[in-house]
Amino acid sequence: MPRQFFKFNGGVMPADHKAASTSLPIAEFAALASLPGELVIPLQQGNGGSLRALVEAGTQVLKGQRIGVGYDDTGTAVHASTSGLVKAVEMRRMPHPSGLSALCVVIAPDGEERWITRTPFDYRRAGLAATRDYLRDAGVLVGGDFGATGQLATLVINGAESEPRITCDDMLMRERADGVIQGIAILREVLRASEVLIGIEDNQPEAIAAMRAALAKRGAENTQVAAVPACYPTGNARLLIRVLTGIEVPHSRRFADYGVECFDTSTAYAIYQAITLGQPMVSRIVTVAGNVERPRNIEAPLGVPLRALLALCGPQADTNRVIMGGPMMGMTMPGDEVPVVKTTHCVLAGSPALFPPPPPEMPCIRCGDCARACPADLQPFELYSFARARQFGKAQEYHLFDCIECGCCTYVCPSKIPLVDYYRFAKSEILARQRDQEFADAARERYQFRLLRAEREKQEKAARLATKAAAAHAPTAEDAKDAKDTKKALIAAAIARARQQKEQVTPANIDALTPEQRAEIAKIEARREALQSSAKTAPPQDE
Amino acid sequence: MNAILIMALGAALLGVALRYVPVKRKVDEAVLAEQIDALLPQTQCGQCGYPGCKPYATAIAKGEADINQCPPGGTDGIHKLAELLGRKFKPLNTEHGVEKPKAVAFIDEAVCIGCTLCIQACPVDAIVGAAKQMHTIIAPLCTGCELCVPPCPVDCISMLPVAVSVDTWKWQYPVFEIKPAATTATATKQQSA
Numbered sequence: 140m141p142r143q144f145f146k147f148n149g150g151v152m153p154a155d156h157k158a159a160s161t162s163l164p165i166a167e168f169a170a171l172a173s174l175p176g177e178l179v180i181p182l183q184q185g186n187g188g189s190l191r192a193l194v195e196a197g198t199q200v201l202k203g204q205r206i207g208v209g210y211d212d213t214g215t216a217v218h219a220s221t222s223g224l225v226k227a228v229e230m231r232r233m234p235h236p237s238g239l240s241a242l243c244v245v246i247a248p249d250g251e252e253r254w255i256t257r258t259p260f261d262y263r264r265a266g267l268a269a270t271r272d273y274l275r276d277a278g279v280l281v282g283g284d285f286g287a288t289g290q291l292a293t294l295v296i297n298g299a300e301s302e303p304r305i306t307c308d309d310m311l312m313r314e315r316a317d318g319v320i321q322g323i324a325i326l327r328e329v330l331r332a333s334e335v336l337i338g339i340e341d342n343q344p345e346a347i348a349a350m351r352a353a354l355a356k357r358g359a360e361n362t363q364v365a366a367v368p369a370c371y372p373t374g375n376a377r378l379l380i381r382v383l384t385g386i387e388v389p390h391s392r393r394f395a396d397y398g399v400e401c402f403d404t405s406t407a408y409a410i411y412q413a414i415t416l417g418q419p420m421v422s423r424i425v426t427v428a429g430n431v432e433r434p435r436n437i438e439a440p441l442g443v444p445l446r447a448l449l450a451l452c453g454p455q456a457d458t459n460r461v462i463m464g465g466p467m468m469g470m471t472m473p474g475d476e477v478p479v480v481k482t483t484h485c486v487l488a489g490s491p492a493l494f495p496p497p498p499p500e501m502p503c504i505r506c507g508d509c510a511r512a513c514p515a516d517l518q519p520f521e522l523y524s525f526a527r528a529r530q531f532g533k534a535q536e537y538h539l540f541d542c543i544e545c546g547c548c549t550y551v552c553p554s555k556i557p558l559v560d561y562y563r564f565a566k567s568e569i570l571a572r573q574r575d576q577e578f579a580d581a582a583r584e585r586y587q588f589r590l591l592r593a594e595r596e597k598q599e600k601a602a603r604l605a606t607k608a609a610a611a612h613a614p615t616a617e618d619a620k621d622a623k624d625t626k627k628a629l630i631a632a633a634i635a636r637a638r639q640q641k642e643q644v645t646p647a648n649i650d651a652l653t654p655e656q657r658a659e660i661a662k663i664e665a666r667r668e669a670l671q672s673s674a675k676t677a678p679p680q681d682e
Numbered sequence: 683m684n685a686i687l688i689m690a691l692g693a694a695l696l697g698v699a700l701r702y703v704p705v706k707r708k709v710d711e712a713v714l715a716e717q718i719d720a721l722l723p724q725t726q727c728g729q730c731g732y733p734g735c736k737p738y739a740t741a742i743a744k745g746e747a748d749i750n751q752c753p754p755g756g757t758d759g760i761h762k763l764a765e766l767l768g769r770k771f772k773p774l775n776t777e778h779g780v781e782k783p784k785a786v787a788f789i790d791e792a793v794c795i796g797c798t799l800c801i802q803a804c805p806v807d808a809i810v811g812a813a814k815q816m817h818t819i820i821a822p823l824c825t826g827c828e829l830c831v832p833p834c835p836v837d838c839i840s841m842l843p844v845a846v847s848v849d850t851w852k853w854q855y856p857v858f859e860i861k862p863a864a865t866t867a868t869a870t871k872q873q874s875a
Contacts, residue, residue, distance in 0.1 A: 183848060188849070189849075233848050235848050235851075236853075237846075237848060237851040239846060239847065239848050239851055241847070241848050500856075557856050560853070560856040561856055563853040564852075564853040564854065564855050564856060566853075567851070567852040567853045568852060568853075571850065571852050574850070575723075578724075578825075579722075579723050579724040580724070581823075582724040582725070582726070582806045582823075582825050583719070583724040583735070585806045585807050585808075585823070586724065586726050586734065586735075586805050586806050588807070589805060589806070589807055
């Protein structure tokens with residue numbers, strides 16, 4: 140029975156150029172060339188937050204050895220993607236549009252590719268929480284709330300690679316469908332999903348056939364490969380869920396709140412590798428395309444510089460920049476030496492001919508083409524005018540954060556306005572302000588607590604002095620009846636204390652003495668007593 | 683005659699209303715001070731001339747202080763205050779200082795003698811240490827108020843500007859450089875000069 144699909148508004152259909160990189164099979168990086176002199180593995184997560192290095196310069200590492208873990212339970216670990224020597228743990232440029240540096244582990248490969256001992260993980264016995272922790276430690280990005288909400292109605296597997304030129308998931312499903320299916324089976328069992336839908340765009344018939352064949356061989360029940368109509372950006376998880384199940388998950392909520400969850404096919408494959416083979420995530424399949432002679436998919440070890448990947452595919456002479464990601468959502472990298480990371484699915488060589496620089500921006504004529512193309516049901520022209528005028532509150536009222544930055548609006552804009560750039564600007568500005576506000580609120584709280592503490596300390600000190608004075612006052616009440624200020628009371632108390640101390644002191648050397656000697660001592664003591672009492676009556680002379 | 687009576691009645695009513703306006707306003711002042719305080723950067727630096735952000739907020743609410751006395755809040759802060767209070771924007775009063783990029787204090791731990799003076803000066807409890815023990819700044823908590831700098835007897839505290847990291851980086855406002863025209867303009871300028 141053909142499945143009923145749901146629709147989202149908008150979307151665009153640019154030429155997909157996918158055939159270019161699917162003519163060659165996936166190649167292992169090591170099969171094409173020897174590893175470069177160093178692999179750079181960032182201790183930084185894509186979603187913010189950094190990792191703690193477990194190694195230092197000079198440590199020998201094995202392939203698959205954990206080299207960085209999160210400071211708390213949520214950070215996904217990173218692993219050495221080859222065996223070798225840690226050259227340094229230092230700041231290196233990140234694969235990020237800012238071109239900023241972050242702490243990275245630099246490994247010099249020894250070329251031996253010695254693995255750690257790989258043991259499969261028994262997820263059936265371990266249970267959900269332990270499996271989640273295992274996947275986190277194996278470096279698989281599954282999200283912190285993995286399986287946090289109990290049973291799932293639908294598990295969506297995202298094989299809808301809708302962005303032009305990218306074919307890494309397509310090739311993965313064609314060549315390694317069995318592994319993907321096994322990964323999906325594990326996911327399904329762990330998350331207790333009653334139904335699995337594997338969404339693949341209908342312009343990838345080979346992948347659909349391969350997945351259906353693998354599915355038939357494994358015989359998983361209630362699992363279906365759904366050939367969804369090709370339309371950019373169906374590959375967005377939120378939209379794919381909408382297409383397959385009709386559920387619209389708002390920006391502020393988790394998928395699991397609606398009984399659905401979505402994972403990429405590459406994640407399913409990484410889960411299969413981690414659990415069934417015991418291999419942590421040390422490589423990923425990357426599409427290398429754009430201005431190169433032989434576009435293809437390469438299974439690259441994490442940390443390989445983009446330059447090395449491009450070199451394997453014959454970059455053409457006029458290549459002037461490197462883009463990570465696809466032509467719609469990709470970002471120009473600050474240089475070609477930045478490494479492949481877990482989220483690198485595509486590397487494009489750019490040239491002025493292939494990706495011409497944007498023409499000058501013309502004024503917005505409010506034609507509404509962007510609103511018709513927006514798959515998130517927003518009004519991009521309104522968002523643009525607010526972002527441009529820095530009216531961030533207004534932009535948020537128009538649901539700026541529901542924007543998935545797919546670039547459909549920019550693609551259709553007749554005035555060639557780089558709309559997404561404005562949204563990114565507005566979003567980062569709003570997030571920065573929120574951070575500042577949180578910081579200021581925390582500072583205010585600490586300041587108020589400090590004032591409170593100062594006040595409390597003052598009161599405690601006063602109370603302490605008062606009790607001390609009162610205690611001193613009690614035994615000498617008779618003597619110091621006329622003493623009016625506490626100072627006098629304190630002096631009197633000190634005298635009383637000294638006397639008491641003196642009285643308590645009993646000479647320890649009188650036991651062995653004769654009674655006569657003791658009598659003599661007693662006489663002397665009595666004389667001293669008399670002298671002291673006369674001295675005590677003396678003070679009034681001072682006044 | 684009727685008209686005069688009506689006008690007189692109106693005047694009396696308005697007079698009564700005006701009598702109670704200041705009372706109402708006094709109630710509002712505390713609320714307003716809260717709202718102003720929420721916009722201030724909470725560095726507690728005292729550059730505004732008041733011993734903290736809250737006192738400055740109270741002074742603004744009472745009309746004793748102007749809105750352009752807070753250098754850490756900067757131009758952005760003044761804009762926000764102007765918007766809240768329905769006043770006109772004024773540039774920052776440089777008598778109170780100039781707007782600087784955010785910095786955090788740094789203690790040269792080799793020089794620190796452990797006198798605890800900076801701990802006493804820090805309004806937000808961002809310094810740890812004990813008498814005759816080395817002190818250090820908890821950088822994520824430091825507001826950059828510089829209040830710890832003058833009390834230090836050995837001058838071991840310096841202010842380091844906060845570097846942008848990948849997590850705090852912001853996308854730039856999309857601007858198009860009009861390069862060719864600019865270069866020719868400067869070139870002709872140079873030629874004529």
